[in-house]
Amino acid sequence: MSTILIVDDDDQLRMSFARLLKEEGYDIRTAPTGEAGIKEIRQAVPDLLIMDVRLPKMDGLAAFGEIRKIDSTLPVIIMTAFGTTDTAIEATKLGAFDYILKPFDIPAMLALIRQALEAGRLMRSRVEMNVAPDTAVPDAIIGHSDVMQEVYKSIGRVAPTDATVLIRGASGTGKELVARAIYQHSERADKAFLVINCVAIPETLLESELFGYEKGAFTGASSRKVGKIEQTNRGTIFLDEIGDMPMSIQAKILRLIQERSIERLGGTHPISVDVRILAATNRNLEKLMDQERFREDLYYRLKVVTLNLPLLKERAKDIPLLCEYFLSLYSREMKIDNPGMTKEAMALVGKYSWPGNVRELSNSIKKALIFSSGYPIRPRDISNAISGVISGKSGRTDPVSTEGIEKVARQWVRKMLMGQIEEDAFSYLMDRFGSIVIGEALNLTEGNRSRAAKMLGMSRPTLQSRIEKYNLVFETLVTTSEITST
Numbered sequence: 295m296s297t298i299l300i301v302d303d304d305d306q307l308r309m310s311f312a313r314l315l316k317e318e319g320y321d322i323r324t325a326p327t328g329e330a331g332i333k334e335i336r337q338a339v340p341d342l343l344i345m346d347v348r349l350p351k352m353d354g355l356a357a358f359g360e361i362r363k364i365d366s367t368l369p370v371i372i373m374t375a376f377g378t379t380d381t382a383i384e385a386t387k388l389g390a391f392d393y394i395l396k397p398f399d400i401p402a403m404l405a406l407i408r409q410a411l412e413a414g415r416l417m418r419s420r421v422e423m424n425v426a427p428d429t430a431v432p433d434a435i436i437g438h439s440d441v442m443q444e445v446y447k448s449i450g451r452v453a454p455t456d457a458t459v460l461i462r463g464a465s466g467t468g469k470e471l472v473a474r475a476i477y478q479h480s481e482r483a484d485k486a487f488l489v490i491n492c493v494a495i496p497e498t499l500l501e502s503e504l505f506g507y508e509k510g511a512f513t514g515a516s517s518r519k520v521g522k523i524e525q526t527n528r529g530t531i532f533l534d535e536i537g538d539m540p541m542s543i544q545a546k547i548l549r550l551i552q553e554r555s556i557e558r559l560g561g562t563h564p565i566s567v568d569v570r571i572l573a574a575t576n577r578n579l580e581k582l583m584d585q586e587r588f589r590e591d592l593y594y595r596l597k598v599v600t601l602n603l604p605l606l607k608e609r610a611k612d613i614p615l616l617c618e619y620f621l622s623l624y625s626r627e628m629k630i631d632n633p634g635m636t637k638e639a640m641a642l643v644g645k646y647s648w649p650g651n652v653r654e655l656s657n658s659i660k661k662a663l664i665f666s667s668g669y670p671i672r673p674r675d676i677s678n679a680i681s682g683v684i685s686g687k688s689g690r691t692d693p694v695s696t697e698g699i700e701k702v703a704r705q706w707v708r709k710m711l712m713g714q715i716e717e718d719a720f721s722y723l724m725d726r727f728g729s730i731v732i733g734e735a736l737n738l739t740e741g742n743r744s745r746a747a748k749m750l751g752m753s754r755p756t757l758q759s760r761i762e763k764y765n766l767v768f769e770t771l772v773t774t775s776e777i778t779s780t
Contacts, residue, residue, distance in 0.1 A: 301345040469574040661738065
């Protein structure tokens with residue numbers, strides 16, 4: 295459970311906000327002044343600090359400065375009224391995660407809190423390399439194979455430098471873990487680390503999210519907004535899926551790398567920034583350049599150092615180690631004894647090609663563990679965990695692969711869109727998929743909502759609200775067959 299400290303001298307707001315966040319499943323501490331907040335942090339550092347910028351005696355900026363001395367990686371969200379926006383912007387430039395205006399929109403604040411907590415987790419959770427598989431640390435790069443030894447050496451060589459790094463590899467090979475390992479072994483490890491997924495943010499928002507904007511830059515820009523790059527000054531930015539970045543923004547990233555400066559949307563003056571760029575992609579950038587969808591000059595600026603991550607099938611000797619690691623990790627998470635795996639099950643795991651790489655293996659071991667009932671994992675547990683992809687006799691794969699499922703899902707979405715299902719088609723479709731995902735999580739956990747919430751990475755109250763929204767009943771849950779039969 296994440297701990298959040300709220301520092302605000304408004305008693306009513308502080309108490310009502312604390313009550314709201316407790317209902318969301320967070321552990322809440324509060325303080326009415328900057329001095330009291332600093333004292334709380336010295337006693338025990340929370341996972342997130344939410345602080346009003348206007349406080350009695352010691353103002354927000356002064357308190358923020360003292361807090362950075364205690365823990366420079368603590369994510370901080372600044373709350374501000376319209377009259378103190380410039381102060382909040384100054385705090386953001388000094389390293390605050392973000393700021394939000396009072397009175398704030400509750401869904402927007404909850405989304406910002408989730409982002410800040412995730413950013414804090416990525417900075418603080420160490421990525422261990424080449425550890426014993428039974429250590430069960432949450433974030434680890436496991437493998438003794440020759441190709442993985444080269445990966446470890448490359449991380450060690452590049453981390454202490456300020457070089458731009460391009461991490462290449464298929465989905466599920468661990469690109470984000472490698473980026474975090476580079477950051478955590480760098481000279482900037484005590485500064486901010488920010489992950490920007492170039493696919494997850496809509497193109498229309500990505501530019502303002504990265505570079506910020508000036509007041510009046512576009513309709514709705516009622517005040518200046520500092521972008522994520524400026525917020526991360528002196529830190530490290532990880533641009534995930536950079537192969538999908540729009541061409542217009544690629545030009546601005548090129549300028550950032552070459553000139554160490556940016557311009558906010560609507561701005562006329564360059565702003566100096568000092569950030570290290572790590573980037574990752576599973577795309578063929580050379581092919582994208584031929585198609586004029588990726589800038590050649592940016593490509594050469596990014597690949598100062600290139601790390602190529604191997605497919606899981608290229609490091610097959612690591613599979614038993616990875617199985618041991620995931621069994622140890624998930625047994626500890628589920629608070630059960632590690633049941634181990636039979637030789638037959640391990641042999642079956644070795645026969646599969648693992649198109650989803652380490653991520654697919656991780657998910658399959660977790661599912662098999664849930665259904666093992668405390669007994670050593672057997673071949674049928676593995677086979678069921680990867681949805682019948684493996685044949686127990688020959689080890690061949692059948693057509694129900696990850697790619698096949700995605701193709702079916704796309705066909706279903708296309709069919710629904712062409713049928714003009716709703717005015718708000720996007721929300722309708724997302725709700726349908728949401729109900730399927732939550733329904734399957736409840737099926738896998740036999741209706742245990744706490745375990746399902748943990749599996750989905752959400753709080754139990756949030757899961758409960760989604761169950762009510764989708765009108766789900768455990769005995770009649772939606773299943774993936776809906777997609778193929780609709």
